[in-house]
Amino acid sequence: MKKIAVIGAGIVGITTAFELASTGNSVTVFDHNSAAAEEASFANGCVFSPGFVTPWVAPGLPKALLGKLFREHSPVRIGGLGAKELSWISKWRAACKMDSYLVHRSQLHNLASFSNEVFKDITGKLNLEYENSKGFMVLYRSPEEQKNAQRMLQTYNEMGVPLLEISAEKARIIEPALNLETQINGGLYFPEDGIANCRQFALLLKDECEKMGVRFEFNSAVKPLSAAQPTLIQTHNGQIKFDAVVVCAGVSSAEILAPIGIKVPLLPIYGYSLSAALRESIDAPLSGVFDDRHKVTISRIGQRIRVSGIVQIGGAPKTHISGAFNTLYKVLNDWFPGAARTSENVQEWKGARAMLPEGIPLIGACKVPGVWLNIGHGSSGWTLSCGAARALSNLIDGRLPGTNLIGFGMSRLE
Numbered sequence: 228m229k230k231i232a233v234i235g236a237g238i239v240g241i242t243t244a245f246e247l248a249s250t251g252n253s254v255t256v257f258d259h260n261s262a263a264a265e266e267a268s269f270a271n272g273c274v275f276s277p278g279f280v281t282p283w284v285a286p287g288l289p290k291a292l293l294g295k296l297f298r299e300h301s302p303v304r305i306g307g308l309g310a311k312e313l314s315w316i317s318k319w320r321a322a323c324k325m326d327s328y329l330v331h332r333s334q335l336h337n338l339a340s341f342s343n344e345v346f347k348d349i350t351g352k353l354n355l356e357y358e359n360s361k362g363f364m365v366l367y368r369s370p371e372e373q374k375n376a377q378r379m380l381q382t383y384n385e386m387g388v389p390l391l392e393i394s395a396e397k398a399r400i401i402e403p404a405l406n407l408e409t410q411i412n413g414g415l416y417f418p419e420d421g422i423a424n425c426r427q428f429a430l431l432l433k434d435e436c437e438k439m440g441v442r443f444e445f446n447s448a449v450k451p452l453s454a455a456q457p458t459l460i461q462t463h464n465g466q467i468k469f470d471a472v473v474v475c476a477g478v479s480s481a482e483i484l485a486p487i488g489i490k491v492p493l494l495p496i497y498g499y500s501l502s503a504a505l506r507e508s509i510d511a512p513l514s515g516v517f518d519d520r521h522k523v524t525i526s527r528i529g530q531r532i533r534v535s536g537i538v539q540i541g542g543a544p545k546t547h548i549s550g551a552f553n554t555l556y557k558v559l560n561d562w563f564p565g566a567a568r569t570s571e572n573v574q575e576w577k578g579a580r581a582m583l584p585e586g587i588p589l590i591g592a593c594k595v596p597g598v599w600l601n602i603g604h605g606s607s608g609w610t611l612s613c614g615a616a617r618a619l620s621n622l623i624d625g626r627l628p629g630t631n632l633i634g635f636g637m638s639r640l641e
């Protein structure tokens with residue numbers, strides 16, 4: 228049994244604490260917020276789609292995004308470009324090559340499939356009740372969009388992803404409320420994937436952690452680790468020595484690791500969501516729909532609709548970039564007009580995806596003994612969280628990870 232500190236009570240920190248406590252470790256979770264899942268894990272798209280998970284480093288992506296940058300409802304926005312952003316973009320562009328993309332995609336897919344198994348194992352054993360729905364659909368508005376996607380179909384098939392290519396008619400049968408006035412050229416349907424409420428799951432799992440004796444220290448900002456004693460956790464309440472420290476601090480992980488000589492090129496890639504009460508169930512999606520043109524997801528979360536998207540590079544965490552929410556309202560209205568009460572009590576939210584240039588997370592040991600990483604899950608952290616947590620916890624306990632973690636280690640940055 229080890230005495231372990233987990234820094235961060237987002238979905239990644241909570242799943243990690245759960246796994247570590249399940250094998251008998253003594254775990255304390257630190258978070259600077261007053262509750263769990265208050266940052267990136269708060270109001271994300273809630274898409275749990277192991278099949279659709281992909282690193283954002285496809286060949287041709289930089290050109291395609293640049294071409295859309297100045298359009299009114301562009302999926303990508305620039306909030307400001309400093310040295311940090313430019314350096315990250317240059318590394319990201321270098322990663323947008325077919326060979327590395329295919330490798331990273333397959334690595335991510337393996338992890339996502341493992342995560343799905345672990346997720347089912349946890350929810351089954353604990354009987355957790357959380358908002359969820361089955362099925363995830365990607366919609367293409369034009370023949371060109373569909374043609375672009377078809378290039379990737381072979382990869383999906385090679386990886387054994389359960390999916391169906393669907394016609395507009397079939398899409399409208401699966402999601403009967405889709406607006407007849409918005410053109411559909413075709414789509415992909417992932418019948419085994421779906422929507423699951425990330426924050427709700429995180430809070431339920433936190434309760435389970437507490438039942439196993441995990442301590443949660445909220446309102447406790449952990450200071451950057453010290454080179455002299457890397458496993459000493461220091462907060463304004465004092466300091467505690469641990470056998471091991473697991474960094475799960477989302478976008479803040481880089482500054483926590485910097486003093487011990489670990490440099491990770493993490494960039495916050497901001498995104499937005501709006502959540503509104505269901506107005507008419509008959510006008511609403513049954514599960515999740517992704518608009519490929521605008522890269523926006525519309526999810527049914529219990530009695531609410533959540534619309535999520537936008538990739539914002541640079542800018543301040545709390546400042547909303549002009550037009551971001553307009554795009555989300557527009558896409559909702561394009562596909563499901565009348566589904567949500569958008570005139571009152573809409574929760575508008577901005578969060579940060581902690582993104583590494585290769586688009587896949589870092590999971591494992593770092594060169595400093597006792598310090599472990601579970602960071603950089605980017606746009607799919609919810610889907611990957613359970614698998615990343617179990618694999619890392621296996622490593623910390625001295626076992627094999629349970630899935631292939633080649634490519635997720637620090638060595639790729641060296």
Ligand SMILES: Cc1cc2nc3c(=O)[nH]c(=O)nc-3n(C[C@H](O)[C@H](O)[C@H](O)COP(=O)(O)OP(=O)(O)OC[C@H]3O[C@@H](n4cnc5c(N)ncnc54)[C@H](O)[C@@H]3O)c2cc1C
Nearest residue numbers: 235237239259267268272273274449477498607608609610
């Ligand atoms: C708009 C948007 C939509 C998304 N949609 C999806 C989706 O549909 N499906 C999906 O799979 N993923 C999605 N994601 C990604 C997913 O939300 C994230 O990858 C995931 O939530 C990351 O979890 P985390 O625990 O690593 O980070 P966080 O949830 O950000 O948790 C990090 C925690 O660390 C704490 N912390 C930071 N610094 C310190 C410190 N010094 N001391 C103490 N505590 C600290 C923070 O308070 C925070 O609670 C989306 C993200 C965004 C922004």
